[in-house]
Amino acid sequence: MLFDFLWFGSQTAMGGSAPDDDDDEIPEPAAVADARSRGKIYIADLPADIEPARRLLQRYSGIPARDVDKHIQDISQREKLWAIHPSVSVGHYRFLSMQFTSDPRYKDALNRLLVADSDVAFLDVGCCVGQVLRQLAFDGVDSSRLYGMDSESRFLRVGYELFRDRDTLKATLVAGDVLASGEKDEGEDASRLLNGKMTIIHVMSFFHLFSWQAQVRAAMRMINFLKPDDADVMIFGRHVGTTDPPDVEGRQGRQRYLHNAETWQDLWDHVGELTGTRWRTEVEFIDKAGIEMGGADGTVRRMRFGVYKA
Incomplete structure (x- = not known):
């Protein structure tokens, strides 16, 4: 079900100079057409790593193999997303990346969600079209345990069209902004639906878009x-x-704070002080290929993380 009473607009203005889902600012409007024409943030052909998404659309959504590529490229799918959010994540089909399945923590989350009669609940923050939720459902998770949140409600609607599961997916999808306070008109309904109910939260390509202070919030x-x-x-x-x-x-014009293992723990130590909680973190740097984050090129790395109660 889609709860569509929250509307804050997309606060994660993403910006992309490189063809990667991790650096995803929207360029200035005047630069969009030029960047698209040069293939910098928009490619015509499907990327080489699209095969896992193809399999999901065949096996989960029931789309015949011969029709999958056309379905992915159909104007009702990517062009809708592009009209909403002309960025690298859309232009390079990163909204169908399945790289999260290689994270050992994903496998841990899946195993916990598969335990019968448990009350484990999973939330994907910044879920976009909900590919993580659909993969979990395909992997056997009762989709009523799944929740998704994105500041752009139209992404959630396109997800139903892309995966053809409006009548079968039982996940709760919430249009709302995680940076809102959760009070009155700033996320009150998301708080009512989500507060105190989640066991596992997944969040991908999000924190690096914001300042330290916004990350704390x-x-x-x-x-x-x-x-x-x-x-x-x-x-x-x-x-x-x-x-x-x-x-x-x-x-x-925003400040974005990028972390190493030490500063990531510092952030959660600070958050713990503010909330009366304690947290420990784990970090693994994965690789550094193809990432440009203005001013930090050469030092940036993709970073997987886990945050746990201490």
Whole structure:
């Protein structure tokens, strides 16, 4: 079901100079057409790593193999997303990336969700078209345990069209902004639906888009979503990190803070002080290929992380 009473607009203005889902600012409008024409943020052909998405659309959505590529490229899918959000993640089909399945924490989350009669609940923050939720459902998870949240409600609607499961998916999809306070008109309904109910939160390509202060706000909000008395809650995902943490000036005037293992723990120590909680983190740098984050090039790395109660 889609809860569509929240509307904040997309606060994660993403910006992309490189063909990667981790650096995803929207370029200035005047640059979009030029960047698209040069293939910088928009490619005509499907990427080489699309095969896992093809399999999901065949096996989960029931789309015949001969029709999958046409379905992915259909104007009702990517062009709708592009009209909403002309960025690298859309132009390079990163909204169908299945790389999250290689994260050992995904496998842990899946195993916990598959336990019969448990009350484990999973939230994907910034879920876009909901590919993570559909993969979990295909892997055997009762989709009524799944929740998705994105600041752009139209992404959620396109997800139903893409995966053809409007009548079968039981997940709760919420249009709302994790950076909102959760009070009155700033996320009150999302708080009512999510606060204190989640066991596992997944968040990908999100934290690196924001300043330290905004990351603190987002982390505090996520803590509110977690079950307060569950010692086994977990937040995990991936973002861009760095071997030399700086403040990086975003193209649209924001400061973005990139982390290494030490500063990531510092962030959660600070959040713990503010919320009366304690957290421990795990970090693995994955690779550094194809990432440009203005001013930090050469030091940036993809970074997988886990956050657990200490």
